[in-house]
Amino acid sequence: MNQLLSPRQVAAAIGVSESSLKRWCDQGLLSTVKTAGGHRRIPVQEALRFVREQNYAVVEPRLLAMPGTDNRKARRIENCAQRMVEELLGNNEQACQAIVFDLFLAGQPVSQIFDEVISLAFRMIGEKWERHEAEVYQERCSCQIALRILHELRSKQTPPDSGLVALGATIEGDQYSLPVMMSEIVLRAAGWDARLLGSSIPFDSMAKAIQQHKPEMFWLSVSFVPDESAFIAGLNRLFEVASKLNTAVVIGGRALTTEIRTRLRYSAFCDTLRHLEEFAKTLRRRTEVGPKKTHKPRKKG
Amino acid sequence: MNQLLSPRQVAAAIGVSESSLKRWCDQGLLSTVKTAGGHRRIPVQEALRFVREQNYAVVEPRLLAMPGTDNRKARRIENCAQRMVEELLGNNEQACQAIVFDLFLAGQPVSQIFDEVISLAFRMIGEKWERHEAEVYQERCSCQIALRILHELRSKQTPPDSGLVALGATIEGDQYSLPVMMSEIVLRAAGWDARLLGSSIPFDSMAKAIQQHKPEMFWLSVSFVPDESAFIAGLNRLFEVASKLNTAVVIGGRALTTEIRTRLRYSAFCDTLRHLEEFAKTLRRRTEVGPKKTHKPRKKG
DNA sequence: CACGAAAACATTCAAATCATTCATTTTAAG
DNA sequence: CTTAAAATGAATGATTTGAATGTTTTCGTG
Missing domain, CATH: 1.10.1660.10 (Multidrug-efflux Transporter Regulator; Chain: A; Domain 2)
Structure with missing residues (x-):
C-alpha cells in the first residue's frame, strides 16, 4: 500500500x-x-x-492521504490531552484523529505525542473511571479508537529498510496493547526494524523468539503484573538467554515500580517513550558504528 | 518456473x-x-x-510477494487458507495482505473471506500449535498481522452514513479481538453502523452502553468463557435489559457449545460470519421497513 | 466444443508533467 | 537604505501519462 x-x-x-x-x-x-x-x-x-x-x-491534508485536520490549528501540545479525553469519551473518532495528526504534521516527535497526549489522556480516563465519571465500556471504546489511530500512524511511517531488529511483547496476562504498540511506532521512527510479537506472551516463547530471530533489542511494555515473583523469575531467565545472543533487554511500563525493578536484570529501563526513543537512538549509533571499529582498534570512552 | x-x-x-x-x-x-x-x-x-x-x-507488492501465483487462480478461495497459514507463520505480511485484498477486490463478500480464509487459517495455526509445530509467539504475531489487515480493510469500507446502530464486544476475560473485529466489518458491510466497544467488557457495563446508546443490535463474539455460570447469568440479565429497549442480542463464537446455548436467552445465534451477515441484512430490512408499515397493518409471518 | 464474461488489444485525445527560461519576491550583507 | 544573491513561481513548447473507445482474444464452465 x-x-x-x-x-x-x-x-x-x-x-x-x-x-x-x-x-x-x-x-x-x-x-x-x-x-x-x-x-x-x-x-x-x-x-x-x-x-x-x-x-x-x-x-x-487530504492530498497526503491524511484525515482532515481541525481548523483550529492546534499545534501546541499542552491542552491536547484534555481535549483528547473529551473527544474519546464522546466517541468522536474524527476529532481524535485530527488532534493526533495535527501534531504529527506539525513535526512533533511521535514519542512526545504518545507521552503527553495519548498516554496522559488514558491516565485521565482512568481517574475519571475511579471517580465514577466514566464507564468501563467508554474506556474500552476509547482504546479501540486509539488503536485505529495508531494503525493509521504506523502506516504513514517510512517502512524500515535494513535497520537493526527489535522484538517486542507484553507478558502473559497483560492485555494492554496500546503501550506496546506505541513503543513499536517510536522504535520505527528511531530507525529500528521493530516487530511487535503481540500481547500476553509466555517468557518461554519470548526466549524462543529471541533465539530464532536474534534481534538487537527485545522490549517489554509492562502495564500489569499478574504474578510478581513469576514475573521476576521469568524476566531474569529471559535476560540470561538474551545476553548470550547480545540482545539488549529494554523494559518499561507503569507496572514497574521501583521495588520490582530492584529485583530485575535488564539492559535499560524507560520511564517514558521519550526515554525509549533516546535509548534506541543511542544504541543504534553504538551498534552500527561499533562493528566497523573492531578491525581498527581505538580507545573507548 | x-x-x-x-x-x-x-x-x-x-x-x-x-x-x-x-x-x-x-x-x-x-x-x-x-x-x-x-x-x-x-x-x-x-x-x-x-x-x-x-x-x-x-x-x-503482490508481484514480489507471491511470484508463483497466477491472479486468476489466486482468487479462488479454496486454497487460500492454507497459503495464508504459511505466509502468516513466515511473518510475510505483504503476502498475507495480498491474499486478502485479491479476494476482496475480486468481489468476495468479507464474511466469506473471514470464514473461509482468516478464521480457518487461525484454526489451522491452533492445530499446528497443539502438534508443537508452531510457537505461541508465532500465533500472536500472526494475530498482529491479521489485525493490521483488518484495520486496512475497515478503512477501505464506505463509512456508515445513517444506518441502524449495532454495538459489539467480548465478555470479561475474553481477549480474542480478531473475531469481534471481523464481526464489526461484516456488519458495516451489511449497512449497519457497527461500533465495536472493545474486548473484555463486564456485563454491567454492556448494559450501560445499551441504555445510553439504544442500539438496534448488540452482538457478542464469545471465544472464551472464563466462568460458565457467571456468563449464563450475565447474558440472560443483559437480554432482559436489551429486550426492554428493543435491542436484538446476537451471539456467536467458538466457545458457545450447544450445551451452553440451551441455557441462554438471545435473539439470534450465528455459527459463522456468513450467518451474521444474513441475519443483519434481514433484521435491517425488517427494522427499516417495519415502522413505515405500522400505520398500514398487515398480517405477519 | 461452444458460450459468455472478463481481460487485453490498438488507437485516440485531453490532462499532467517535463526541462528550461525569466520576471518577481525574499533574504542577507554592506 | 541599497544592492547583490538566492529563492520563488509563472510561462513556454515538448513529452508522458492515463482514461475512454470499440474490437478481439482468453479461459472457465456447461
Whole structure:
C-alpha cells in the first residue's frame, strides 16, 4: 500500500508552487522515484517526512492521504490531552484523529505525542473511571479508537529498510496493547526494524523468539503484573538467554515500580517513550558504528 | 518456473496505468512474449528486472510477494487458507495482505473471506500449535498481522452514513479481538453502523452502553468463557435489559457449545460470519421497513 | 466444443508533467 | 537604505501519462 504522489499533488498539499517542489526534489531534499518516462513520483511517507522536518504548513491534508485536520490549528501540545479525553469519551473518532495528526504534521516527535497526549489522556480516563465519571465500556471504546489511530500512524511511517531488529511483547496476562504498540511506532521512527510479537506472551516463547530471530533489542511494555515473583523469575531467565545472543533487554511500563525493578536484570529501563526513543537512538549509533571499529582498534570512552 | 504475467498485473504491481505499461513494452523497455492471439505476456524475472533497473517503488507488492501465483487462480478461495497459514507463520505480511485484498477486490463478500480464509487459517495455526509445530509467539504475531489487515480493510469500507446502530464486544476475560473485529466489518458491510466497544467488557457495563446508546443490535463474539455460570447469568440479565429497549442480542463464537446455548436467552445465534451477515441484512430490512408499515397493518409471518 | 464474461488489444485525445527560461519576491550583507 | 544573491513561481513548447473507445482474444464452465 505504498502510495505515490505527483509533484503537483504534494505542491498543492503544502501550498507551494510546482516549480519549487520539483527543484527541491532535484536538490535531494525529497527523494523521488521516476517513472520509465521520467516523471517524478513521491512516496507519501517521504512527503510526510519532508513536511514534518521542514515545518511546512499542510494546506490540503487530504492530498497526503491524511484525515482532515481541525481548523483550529492546534499545534501546541499542552491542552491536547484534555481535549483528547473529551473527544474519546464522546466517541468522536474524527476529532481524535485530527488532534493526533495535527501534531504529527506539525513535526512533533511521535514519542512526545504518545507521552503527553495519548498516554496522559488514558491516565485521565482512568481517574475519571475511579471517580465514577466514566464507564468501563467508554474506556474500552476509547482504546479501540486509539488503536485505529495508531494503525493509521504506523502506516504513514517510512517502512524500515535494513535497520537493526527489535522484538517486542507484553507478558502473559497483560492485555494492554496500546503501550506496546506505541513503543513499536517510536522504535520505527528511531530507525529500528521493530516487530511487535503481540500481547500476553509466555517468557518461554519470548526466549524462543529471541533465539530464532536474534534481534538487537527485545522490549517489554509492562502495564500489569499478574504474578510478581513469576514475573521476576521469568524476566531474569529471559535476560540470561538474551545476553548470550547480545540482545539488549529494554523494559518499561507503569507496572514497574521501583521495588520490582530492584529485583530485575535488564539492559535499560524507560520511564517514558521519550526515554525509549533516546535509548534506541543511542544504541543504534553504538551498534552500527561499533562493528566497523573492531578491525581498527581505538580507545573507548 | 517461467511464470508469465499480464500487462494489467504488472501495471497494478508498480502502480501505473495499463496504457503506460504497454507503451513501455512496445518501446522495448520490457521484453515480452506474445501469445498466439497477440496478447503480451511478461515473464516474472523480466518484470523484476524492470522494477529493479528503474529503481521503481513497488506499490502493490503482490508481484514480489507471491511470484508463483497466477491472479486468476489466486482468487479462488479454496486454497487460500492454507497459503495464508504459511505466509502468516513466515511473518510475510505483504503476502498475507495480498491474499486478502485479491479476494476482496475480486468481489468476495468479507464474511466469506473471514470464514473461509482468516478464521480457518487461525484454526489451522491452533492445530499446528497443539502438534508443537508452531510457537505461541508465532500465533500472536500472526494475530498482529491479521489485525493490521483488518484495520486496512475497515478503512477501505464506505463509512456508515445513517444506518441502524449495532454495538459489539467480548465478555470479561475474553481477549480474542480478531473475531469481534471481523464481526464489526461484516456488519458495516451489511449497512449497519457497527461500533465495536472493545474486548473484555463486564456485563454491567454492556448494559450501560445499551441504555445510553439504544442500539438496534448488540452482538457478542464469545471465544472464551472464563466462568460458565457467571456468563449464563450475565447474558440472560443483559437480554432482559436489551429486550426492554428493543435491542436484538446476537451471539456467536467458538466457545458457545450447544450445551451452553440451551441455557441462554438471545435473539439470534450465528455459527459463522456468513450467518451474521444474513441475519443483519434481514433484521435491517425488517427494522427499516417495519415502522413505515405500522400505520398500514398487515398480517405477519 | 461452444458460450459468455472478463481481460487485453490498438488507437485516440485531453490532462499532467517535463526541462528550461525569466520576471518577481525574499533574504542577507554592506 | 541599497544592492547583490538566492529563492520563488509563472510561462513556454515538448513529452508522458492515463482514461475512454470499440474490437478481439482468453479461459472457465456447461
